[in-house]
Amino acid sequence: xxxxxxxxxRDPEIAAMLIGKIKQTSRKPFRLMEVCGTHTMxxxxxxxxxxxxxxISLLSGPGxxxxxxxxxxxxxxxxxxxxxxxIVATFGDLMRVPxxxxxxxxxxxxxxxxxxxxxxxxxxxxxxxxPDKKIIFLGVGFETTAPTIAASIVYARQQGIKNxxxxxxxxxxxxxxxxxxxxxxxxxHGLILPGHVSVIIGMDAYRPVFDKYHLPCAVAGFEPVDILxxxxxxxxxxxxxxxxxxxxxxxxxxxxxxxxxxxxxEHVFENKDTAWRGLGMIPQSGLKLRDTFEAFDAQKVFAxxxxxxxxxxxxACGNVLKGxxxxxxxxxxxxxxxxxxxxxxxxxxxxxxxxxxxxxxxxSL
Amino acid sequence: MCLAIPSRIVKIDNExxxxxxxxxxxxxxxxxxxxxxxxxxxxxxxxxxxxxxDEAVAxxxxxxxxxxxxxxxxxxx
Ligand code: SF4
Numbered sequence: 395x396x397x398x399x400x401x402x403x404r405d406p407e408i409a410a411m412l413i414g415k416i417k418q419t420s421r422k423p424f425r426l427m428e429v430c431g432t433h434t435m436x437x438x439x440x441x442x443x444x445x446x447x448x449x450i451s452l453l454s455g456p457g458x459x460x461x462x463x464x465x466x467x468x469x470x471x472x473x474x475x476x477x478x479x480x481i482v483a484t485f486g487d488l489m490r491v492p493x494x495x496x497x498x499x500x501x502x503x504x505x506x507x508x509x510x511x512x513x514x515x516x517x518x519x520x521x522x523x524x525p526d527k528k529i530i531f532l533g534v535g536f537e538t539t540a541p542t543i544a545a546s547i548v549y550a551r552q553q554g555i556k557n558x559x560x561x562x563x564x565x566x567x568x569x570x571x572x573x574x575x576x577x578x579x580x581x582x583h584g585l586i587l588p589g590h591v592s593v594i595i596g597m598d599a600y601r602p603v604f605d606k607y608h609l610p611c612a613v614a615g616f617e618p619v620d621i622l623x624x625x626x627x628x629x630x631x632x633x634x635x636x637x638x639x640x641x642x643x644x645x646x647x648x649x650x651x652x653x654x655x656x657x658x659x660e661h662v663f664e665n666k667d668t669a670w671r672g673l674g675m676i677p678q679s680g681l682k683l684r685d686t687f688e689a690f691d692a693q694k695v696f697a698x699x700x701x702x703x704x705x706x707x708x709x710a711c712g713n714v715l716k717g718x719x720x721x722x723x724x725x726x727x728x729x730x731x732x733x734x735x736x737x738x739x740x741x742x743x744x745x746x747x748x749x750x751x752x753x754x755x756x757x758s759l
Numbered sequence: 760m761c762l763a764i765p766s767r768i769v770k771i772d773n774e775x776x777x778x779x780x781x782x783x784x785x786x787x788x789x790x791x792x793x794x795x796x797x798x799x800x801x802x803x804x805x806x807x808x809x810x811x812x813d814e815a816v817a818x819x820x821x822x823x824x825x826x827x828x829x830x831x832x833x834x835x836x
Contacts, residue, residue, distance in 0.1 A: 545790045
């Protein structure tokens, strides 16, 4: 079966037309940032950097959920795996992220029960099948993932599952955008906004940030035509001097977003101040479980001692996540740090900028 | 973590759906989706369907792009 809603957006003729338009319209050099790890991967995979004019720089922002997770949080995950009678369930990307002393992968090799799951359903199934163990799910991700975790908690309560717990390290994109805009190291002229976070939060959610900073913004999808359409919109906005908040992915993103998902998230979580790797503490940018769900809240149920956390020495992930440096500017890149022996999270996660640079190294440098 | 390729719902059983991703069948929860139906094209994230692709909008966008491409083509010739 043809991959509908995908193949059409890879049409070389349409792509050529968009590239032509970008080349015609774009005059001055400028820097665009994509704020979504899936965009980073797609931009590299489709070779978008090579086909647009050289004076347009594409930078990656804090869009890889694993990468923005702080060292302290990683160390906490590792400590959780040491609690007796527990199984830690996690998405695969977290396994190899180096903590201060160890990683989840190391701990598993030492006999801790840590399991990779594809969705919270798998974690819930573990809880159901192994009732005498406590299952702790490591909740990492943005507004796209948070509703899926919230749904699992509601489901656990409905089903009377009492051995399922979530450690919430979720983060919200909008507060991080404001922090980026205020950061002196960040020098960008337009934002490619995340496609699937926007599916949940909707275009309207960006309005306050847009009205405050008036930076050209385009929500984009993930196929080559989608990404080029987003860039085309930003070029038009920049060259005409009329910033807009444009939705170039209307088949998936609406003004109000997915209300059902947003309301389940709202039902289970409330905002809290939280720290991001690279960006520091950002007010109201994290999500914690509401008191009504405290029985499922790993932060409340389990007290773990976490030794002093230290970020990997020499790793520039913090600045990579702000687009202030590119991975090859990091002294460790491709020397002591590579996907087989990663020093920082940006080299581990498939959505990490360093790993994307590394994989597509030969054609991107 | 995002599955950017849309999947088609082929079966619904309570709040779980069987989805087809380019010929491969998987399960996805429908808890976050309003009014799902067999035949819908959905975006799936971490085992949950999070959006139904708007067919009419998808067609309209493509038409506009194709028209623009053919105009550019004519100018080039
Ligand atoms: S190359 Fe490695 S050490 Fe350098 S910033 Fe990236 S992850 Fe950190």
